[in-house]
Amino acid sequence: MQTTIFILSAFLYGVCAALPAGRRQAIAVGVCAGWLLHGATLAMDVLSPSALRLGFAVMLSATLWISVAVYWIESRNFPLDGLRALVLPCAAVAVLLPAVFPGSVVSLEGKSALFAWHVAISLLAYSTLTIAAFHAVLMALQESKLHTRAPAARQPGWFSAALDRLPALLTMEKLLFRLIGLGFVLLTLTVLSGVIFSEQLFGQPVKWSHKTIFTMLSWLMFGLLLVGRRWRGWRGKTALSFTLSGFATLLLAYVGSRFVLEVVLHRGLA
Template sequence: MQTYFFILAALLYLGCVFLPANNRKTIAVVVAIAWLLHGGSLWADVIGPGELRVGFSMMLSATLWVSVAAYWLENRNYTLDGLRVLVLPIAAVTVILPLLFPGNMVPLDGKSPVFLWHIVISILAYSTLTIAAFHAVLMVLQESHLHGKSYSRQHNQGAKASWLAATLNRLPALLTMEKLLFRLIAFGFFLLTLTVLSGVVFSEELFGKAFKWDHKTIFTMLSWALFGLLLAGRKWQGWRGRTALSFTLIGFAVLLLAYVGSRFVLEVILHRVIA
C-alpha cells in the first residue's frame, strides 16, 4: 500500500506542474494532498519499532517534503509560482527514490536522544537551504529575464512573452526576492549551526571525540563556513546580486555532497551498509 501512496504523491506533484498558474486554489489543494501522502508514506517507511531507516534517498525525500511545505507557505504570502516548476518535479522524483534505494535500518536501542534530534535538525537545515537554492535559481532566471527584456525593448523585439517569461513577470521585485533569500539563508545557517553542534555531542558520545573527520564532516563544515561568510559579507560589505547567488548555490552544492553525496557513493556505488 505504501508503494501506491508514494507513486500517487509523485503523480500529483507532477500534475501540479502543468496546471495553469491562475488556478492557485486548485494547485494549493492538490499540493497539500500530495504532501500529506508523501509525509505519511515516508513516516511509515522510515520509522519502525525500535529502529530507523537511513539512507541518501530518505534524506532527499524528507528534505524535499519539507521544501514543498516551505514553497506552499511562501506562495501564500508572495506570488512565487516559479518555485512550483522547480520544486515539484524534483519532489516527484525524490518521493519514489526510497522505493528504488531503501537504505538500511538502524536500531535505536542504546542510541542517545541527541541522535534523533540531530537527524531532525539536519533535515530541517537541508530543507531550508534547499528552498534557498531554488530561490537563488529563480533569481538568476529573473535577472537574466529582466536584462533580456531591456535588450528587447532597445531593439523593438516585442515578441509574445513565453510561458517562462510570464511566470517570471509575476515574481516580486528582485529586491524583495533578495530579502526573502537572505531570510532563508539566515534561518538555514542557524539550523546548520545546530546540526554541527548536535553532531559534536553525538560524535562525542558515540566515538569518544568531538569530530570524526570524514567526508561528511569536512563538506558540512565547508558549507557552514561558506554560508557564514556570505551572511558576514552581506552585513559588513553589502554583498548582493551575483555574489550572493553564487555563494548560495556553491554552499548548497557542497552541503549536498556532505551527506547525500557521500551516502550515495557508499550505498549505490560501493554497496556498503552503514549507520
C-alpha cells in the same frame, strides 16, 4: 498501503502543477494534501521502532518536502506561480525515489535518544540549504534571462516560461535569505549537537572526518554570508556565489558521498 500513499502524493503534486493559475484555492488544497501525504511517506520510510532508514533518496525527498512547504507558505504573500511549475513536478518525482533507492538501515539499539533528533535536525538543515542553492540557481538564470533578448519568433519552452513567471529578483532575494537564515540555524544545531554530544550520539569523541570538516566549512560560509548581508549589504552575485559554494561544500559532506556508496558502489551507510 505505503506504495498507494507514495503514488497518491505524486499524483496530487502533478495535478496541482498542471492546474491553471486561476484555480488558486484548488491548488492550495491539493498541494496541502499532497504535502501531508508526502510527510507521511517520509515518516513511514525513515522511522521504525528500533532503526532509521537513511540515504540520498530520502534526503532528496525531504528536500522537496521542505520546498513544497516553503512554496505553500510564501505563496500567501507573493505570486509564486513560476515556482509552482518548477517545484511540484520535481516533488512528484522525489516522493517516489525512496521506493526505488531505499537506502540503508541504521540501528538505534544502544544509541542515545538524542541520536534520532540529531539525524532529524541534520536532515532538515541539509534540505533547507539545498533549497536555498536551487533558489540561487533560479535567480542566476532569471538575471541572465533579463539581459538576454530571445528572438521574437522563438517560442519559450516549459522551463523558460516558468522563469518568466517568477517573482521579481528583489522578492526572490528576500526568499533566498529567509531560507539561508533558517538553514543556518538548523545547521548550527546540527554542528553543536554533533560536537557537544558526540560521545552520547556516536559512542566516541568528535572525529574530524571529511564529513565533519566539510560541514564546518559550509557552516562558516553561510555564517559569513549572513554577517556580510547584515553589516555590508551583500547581495546579487556575491550572495549567489557564497550560497552555491556553501551548498557545494555541504554536498561533499553528505549527499555526494552517500550517492556514490549506495548507487555506484552498492554499499550501505558507513
